[in-house]
Amino acid sequence: MEATPRTAETDLRADPEHPEEPDRVGYSLANVVEVLVACLDAAGVSSVVEVGADRGLLTRELLDRAGGERGVTAIDPAPARSLEALQRERPELELIRETSHDALRHVEMPDAIVIDGDHNYFTVSTELRIIGERAPGADLPLLLFHDVCWPHARRDSYYVPERIPEEHRQPLVRDSAILPGEPGTVESGLPVECAAEREGGERNGVLTAIEDFVSSREGLELAAIPAFFGLGVLWHREAPWAGAVEAVVRPLDRHPVLERLEGNRVDHLAGRLSAFRVMMNQHDDIERLTGERDRLAATAARQEDLLRRMLDSSAFGLAERVSRLRQGGRPMFSRDEVRRAIDG
Incomplete structure (x- = not known):
């Protein structure tokens, strides 16, 4: 196991599976891997369960830390292609294709659990209840969470809202945008596919679920590190490694400088994603207008071909002569006039 701080080697730029995400959005906990791994090392962790592995960016870091040994389990009901490819590349990875609520009921309790699945109160509170029942008191594993800061700290989001009992779902909004300080939705901001209407x-929210869990049990400590949407660290103060973990996270816990940096990052990110969405909409408009132009050009070409064939027909000549007779020698139209109109 590595015991010294290190820099993540995972490429955190845009993934081909997610072309809508400009690079460096910061959706992965791999962005805070140095702090996360320091917590694992401080607690002497040898087995980790990752709830919600997404593309496998953090998973790869956890596997590298394990040094080829078993001990890393990823839970994801719909693993991305890149995560499945990682399992083929690293057979020591155990991949459980189940929801967290199902998998956490039977998976062997590890030394640490990373929770970064569905970001809503019901899902997180149920995950914590299951873990707390299976590992009560000081037996609680070291718990690490993503999204304990804006936007999901106090606002639910749902990957598959139908999986959440209706009575536990917030009123929803789809394909909208949100901004810090605005409890509702906005025209332009950080895009959300399916989230609570109000913050x-x-x-409501990931941090709310964690805080309610902490308040319902004795001896729990929580730290929130405001970076890349927030890293939460939860432990029992009677755990033999509690002091070592606290020494890692307390200097960063709700640090005001980090809070200002994260706020600035989110503001810039929301602006960049808004511009990206505008650009994509403009691209769609250009494609639509190009298609309309091509359709009109094809229609005009067919009409021109029809007119030219009509000009060359005997029926047109007869119509021209009849018109000349009726108009006293000056027809309403002639071949030459029609040809000039077609040729521009």
Whole structure:
């Protein structure tokens, strides 16, 4: 196991599976791997369960830390192609294709659990209840969470809202945008596919679920590191490694400089993603207008061909002569006039 700080080697730029994400968005916990691994090392962790592995960016870091040994389990009901490719590349990875609520009921309790799955109160609180029942008191594993800061700290989001019982779902908004300081939705901001209409209130958000869990049990400590949407660290103060973990995270816990940096990052990110969305909409408009132009050009070409064939027909000549007779020698139209109109 590595015991010294290191820099992540994972490429955190845009993934081909997610072309809508400009590079360096920061959606992965791999962005804070140095702090996360320091917590694992401080607790002497040898087995890790990752809930919600997405593209496998953090998973690869956890596997590298394990040094080829078993001990890393990823839980994801719909693993990305890159995560499945990682499992083929690294057979020591155990991949459980189940929801967290199903998998956590039977998976062997590890030394640490990383929770970065569906970002809503019901999902996270149920995950914590299952873990707490299986590992009560000081037996609680070291728990690490993503999205304990804006936007998901106090606002639910849902990958598959139908999986959440209706009575536990917030009123939803789809394909919208949000901004810090705005509890509702906005025209232009950070895009959300399916999230709560409003930020805040009871039973809303990841951090709210964690805080409610902490308040319902004795001896728990929580730190929130405001970087890349927030890293949460939860442990029992009677765990033999509690002091070592606290020494890692307390200097960073809700640090005001980090909070300002994260706020600035999110503001710039929202602006960049808004511009990206505008650009994509303009691209769609250009494609639509190009298609309309091509359709009109094809129609005009067919009409021109029809007119030219009509000009060369005996029927047109007869119509021209009849018109000349009726108009006293000056027809309403002639072949020459029609040809000049077609040729421009």
